[in-house]
Structure formats: C-alpha cells, structure tokens
Amino acid sequence: MCHQTVSLVARHLEAGGLPTVIMGCAKDIVEHCGVPRFLFSDFPLGNSAGRPFDAASQAATLELALRVLEGAPSGRTTVQSPLRWRDDASWKLDYSNLDKMTPEEIAEKRKEFDVVKEIIKTKPGRT
Amino acid sequence: MTFAPEHDVPIPYMQRTRDYYVALGYDNPYRWAHFEDVPFTPLPTPLAQARVALITTAAPYQPGVGDQGPGAPYNAAAKFYKVYSDATTAAPDLRISHVGYDRKHTTAEDPNTWFPLARLREAAAAGRIGALTPRFHGAPTNRSHRVTLETDAPELLRRCREDGADVAVLVPS
Numbered sequence: 338m339c340h341q342t343v344s345l346v347a348r349h350l351e352a353g354g355l356p357t358v359i360m361g362c363a364k365d366i367v368e369h370c371g372v373p374r375f376l377f378s379d380f381p382l383g384n385s386a387g388r389p390f391d392a393a394s395q396a397a398t399l400e401l402a403l404r405v406l407e408g409a410p411s412g413r414t415t416v417q418s419p420l421r422w423r424d425d426a427s428w429k430l431d432y433s434n435l436d437k438m439t440p441e442e443i444a445e446k447r448k449e450f451d452v453v454k455e456i457i458k459t460k461p462g463r464t
Numbered sequence: 465m466t467f468a469p470e471h472d473v474p475i476p477y478m479q480r481t482r483d484y485y486v487a488l489g490y491d492n493p494y495r496w497a498h499f500e501d502v503p504f505t506p507l508p509t510p511l512a513q514a515r516v517a518l519i520t521t522a523a524p525y526q527p528g529v530g531d532q533g534p535g536a537p538y539n540a541a542a543k544f545y546k547v548y549s550d551a552t553t554a555a556p557d558l559r560i561s562h563v564g565y566d567r568k569h570t571t572a573e574d575p576n577t578w579f580p581l582a583r584l585r586e587a588a589a590a591g592r593i594g595a596l597t598p599r600f601h602g603a604p605t606n607r608s609h610r611v612t613l614e615t616d617a618p619e620l621l622r623r624c625r626e627d628g629a630d631v632a633v634l635v636p637s
Contacts, residue, residue, distance in 0.1 A: 338563065346612065389574035443488070
C-alpha cells in the first residue's frame, strides 16, 4: 500500500509543478500506477533507500535517485539499481507466497487477519 | 551460457497479495491504481541549487499502541490517518510496524534503509543538492485511492510549496 500511496502523491505533486522521484522496491505496483520517475531497488520491502547498516549502499542508492531526478527524459522512467540483496535470489519466493505455506499456516494467518480487520474498523479513514 | 533462475525477477506483489487475501477470505480483490497518462514536470533548477522535500510513509512512534518494532508483527493500531510534518534538523523516532514490509528478510533495525534523511543531509553538506526543506512530511497509507488523491496528496503539495520545495523525493517503507 505504501508504494501505491507514494505513486499517487508523486503524480499529484508533479501535476502541481513539483518534479518528483520515488525510491522503492515494489516495481509492479509503482509501474502499474504510472509515475514520472522511479528508482527501483530489487530488495525486500522495507529497504527502499539501501541496505541496513551500510551507509555506502544507502548513499549510492540516493545518488542514483538524484540522477534519475536530473536525467529522466519523460514520464514512466524507471531505473533499476545494480545492487543485489544477495547472490541467491531465493528470498523472492517467500513474500505472501501461498505456494510456500501449509494449510495450517494459512488458517492461522486468516485468524490474525480477522483481528486486524476489527482494529481497522474502529479507526477513522479505514485503511 | 547460463541464464539467471526464472524466479530472479522483481516480485509480482499485486498477484501475490491478490492470491493471498483471497485465501484469507477476502473475496473482493483489491483494485490497484492504474492510469494511462503520467504527469511530468522538468527540473526547474539544477539540483545543486534545489530545495529538496522528503516524503515518507513511516509513522511517528506512538506510546501505548503496542509493539512497533524493529521486527514487530504488523500493527494496525500504529497507523496514522493525517499528513504530518517534522523538522529535518531533528532526529525523529519513526517506525514501520504499520505497513507490510518483508518481515522475513528484513528487520527494520536501521531506519536509514527506508528514511534517507541522514544521507540527504550529507548530500546537502556536500553541495550535491542545494538544501533540504525545513520539514519532511508523512503520507498516510490509505486503502482508499480517493482519500489519498483528494485529501492527503493536496495537503502534501500545499506543505511542500509552503516550504519552498523545488523537487520531492518520496520513499515508501
């Protein structure tokens, strides 16, 4: 949801005359929405700005984002960071992947989700 | 010649979450925002002279609403529902327990991975950007496209303009 939110906001800022760049990890959501400029890091969600405890990787990620801001020739410009989370890409198979869950795990998640829905119902601007 | 493994592609989050929530009993698939046209505004000034606004989806820490991490389970009670702003000279205590980050492969222990304030300050000190605006801004993550587009996005634009921003860097968590 975070990636969709910033995508919608970037579009609004840009239409209002403010150039934007998004730094993010969910390529499909951002590109499906359609945004002016996007630096994509192929990292687990939560690491849009570089690796944990690695200032050099964070600085390199920001520098790439700034270059996308400066150099994008038109809207829907995506640049992918050359950094890799790790050599082995098997982490990509885990996120919300039903194929990797047992029926018991799915039932457990279903119960947890019902609780979350109840909490959200009590809040304004339900989300 | 050896190709990379088939699964070594950007994760298809829309498909994964659609399938996942159907399995969890949500039979009404979420409609993700999708537009044909994309607005585009050229840079008005070189970055070395530009005032940069930073926009995050991270939440200010709220005492009393449960575990907010690092590493906390998803915490819907820690969500926020209004745009907020804080000084870029401060050291804000921001958390991301209210969003669906990858809890298996990252622990959210280092806020610099989703909130590049320190790195932007360094870029300003080095002259790579002109300056940060006096405030950064928090964008609520709302399932409702209408709330984001009609309420939150206009408020964020208003605050960026008030701060004299020339460009904005947006970072989802």
